Amino acid sequence: xxxxxxxxxxxxxxxxxxxxxxxxxxxxxxxxxxxxxxxxxxxxxxxxxxxxxxxxxxxxxxxxxxxxxxxxxxxxxxxxxxxxxxxxxxxxxxxxxxxxxxxxxxxxxxxxxxxxxxxxxxxxxxxxxxxxxxxxxxxxxxxxx
Ligand code: HEC
Numbered sequence: 001x002x003x004x005x006x007x008x009x010x011x012x013x014x015x016x017x018x019x020x021x022x023x024x025x026x027x028x029x030x031x032x033x034x035x036x037x038x039x040x041x042x043x044x045x046x047x048x049x050x051x052x053x054x055x056x057x058x059x060x061x062x063x064x065x066x067x068x069x070x071x072x073x074x075x076x077x078x079x080x081x082x083x084x085x086x087x088x089x090x091x092x093x094x095x096x097x098x099x100x101x102x103x104x105x106x107x108x109x110x111x112x113x114x115x116x117x118x119x120x121x122x123x124x125x126x127x128x129x130x131x132x133x134x135x136x137x138x139x140x141x142x143x144x145x
Contacts, residue, residue, distance in 0.1 A: 079117070
């Protein structure tokens, strides 16, 4: 009889301790879910910050990849000003990235000599830039309109 009692006490202890473990488990699996939700809220909030980062990256590339040596913001240097380029692309619903990928022809300055200068860049180093980098450059240019 004592043995049975002892066994049932052990059994009861086992059950309660299992129960405790389960509770602890549900807590730990719930935590990442909450953390994930908080992270998502943060991500939604920072959409504007992401766009800002893209423009900042584009600005850096525009200088470091020598675009700035031929393109000023307001005035024509060797190539048209950034403002003139963006204006033309907006008026015609053009795609700057497509031009940089050589998937659409020049529309701002179609003088063959001028087009050849820019084409030299496209064939030379612009083709080595990633899609993200080209998007960033275009976003920076559009931010200067
Ligand atoms: C050596 C001078 C030079 C450099 C460097 C240069 N460009 Fe140009 N770019 C030109 C000239 C000249 C034109 C005018 C011909 C034309 O429109 O294609 C032009 C035109 C453009 C156009 C307008 C294309 C159109 O539709 O007519 C864009 C956009 C452009 N450049 C972007 C860039 C970017 C981005 C860079 C840097 C990755 C860059 N350029 C570097 C000389 C240059």
